[in-house]
Amino acid sequence: TQTVSQSDAHVTVFEGDSVELRCNYSYGGSIYLSWYIQHHGHGLQFLLKYYSGNPVVQGVNGFEAEFSKSDSSFHLRKASVHWSDSAVYFCAVSANTGNYKYVFGAGTRLKVIA
Amino acid sequence: GGIITQTPKFLIGQEGQKLTLKCQQNFNHDTMYWYRQDSGKGLRLIYYSITENDLQKGDLSEGYDASREKKSSFSLTVTSAQKNEMAVFLCASSTGGYAEQFFGPGTRLTVL
Numbered sequence: 001t002q003t004v005s006q007s008d009a010h011v012t013v014f015e016g017d018s019v020e021l022r023c024n025y026s027y028g029g030s031i032y033l034s035w036y037i038q039h040h041g042h043g044l045q046f047l048l049k050y051y052s053g054n055p056v057v058q059g060v061n062g063f064e065a066e067f068s069k070s071d072s073s074f075h076l077r078k079a080s081v082h083w084s085d086s087a088v089y090f091c092a093v094s095a096n097t098g099n100y101k102y103v104f105g106a107g108t109r110l111k112v113i114a
Numbered sequence: 115g116g117i118i119t120q121t122p123k124f125l126i127g128q129e130g131q132k133l134t135l136k137c138q139q140n141f142n143h144d145t146m147y148w149y150r151q152d153s154g155k156g157l158r159l160i161y162y163s164i165t166e167n168d169l170q171k172g173d174l175s176e177g178y179d180a181s182r183e184k185k186s187s188f189s190l191t192v193t194s195a196q197k198n199e200m201a202v203f204l205c206a207s208s209t210g211g212y213a214e215q216f217f218g219p220g221t222r223l224t225v226l
Contacts, residue, residue, distance in 0.1 A: 009154075032212040043118070043204055043217030044157075051212070090156060094212055100145065100164060101172065102215070104157040 002027035006105035023091030030096040116141035118218035137205030146188040
């Protein structure tokens with residue numbers, strides 16, 4: 001069974017700063033990894049996904065994430081945040097077993113101070 | 115583009131009551147999901163349906179029933195509402211497999 005951990009419940013940065021949101025998973029086989037964003041009062045929106053190939057994947061709005069098999073990680077980064085990036089970010093993982101179930105992390109609340 | 119509609123937006127029920135939440139999508143997606151989101155926590159999968167005539171239990175299915183009435187709609191029933199299950203229920207759909215999921219705005223359940 002796959003598990004996912006987002007170690008930081010809250011992250012606060014200033015507008016224009018870079019940010020990294022951490023995601024670690026545990027599963028021995030091939031795995032799908034995704035990041036989603038949730039603005040207050042809304043459902044989740046897809047940001048990006050990784051399964052194979054280039055370990056750095058680009059997403060919407062300048063977000064990128066890097067997969068590391070050795071660290072079992074899939075951290076999300078943005079070089080320069082905007083106040084509108086304030087939201088909760090969820091990492092999700094799915095083991096490539098054919099049941100198509102994703103396990104979501106507890107989320108990291110990002111606050112960007114203008 | 116498409117949209118996922120969840121009704122009602124707010125649902126208030128009495129403890130022990132049977133309550134139904136509805137979800138409609140016009141993406142023509144095959145797969146639909148129901149998740150529960152407790153305050154400050156991640157999402158937990160309740161039920162999902164890979165295709166129109168399929169129903170699969172998630173990790174949190176006890177106390178819930180689900181029904182995929184047609185390709186575009188997926189309902190969730192709380193069989194006996196409990197005060198400790200006040201949460202936001204999110205519906206999602208995807209083209210299937212490991213594709214990205216599209217989420218509705220949620221139904222917030224309050225149990226009195």
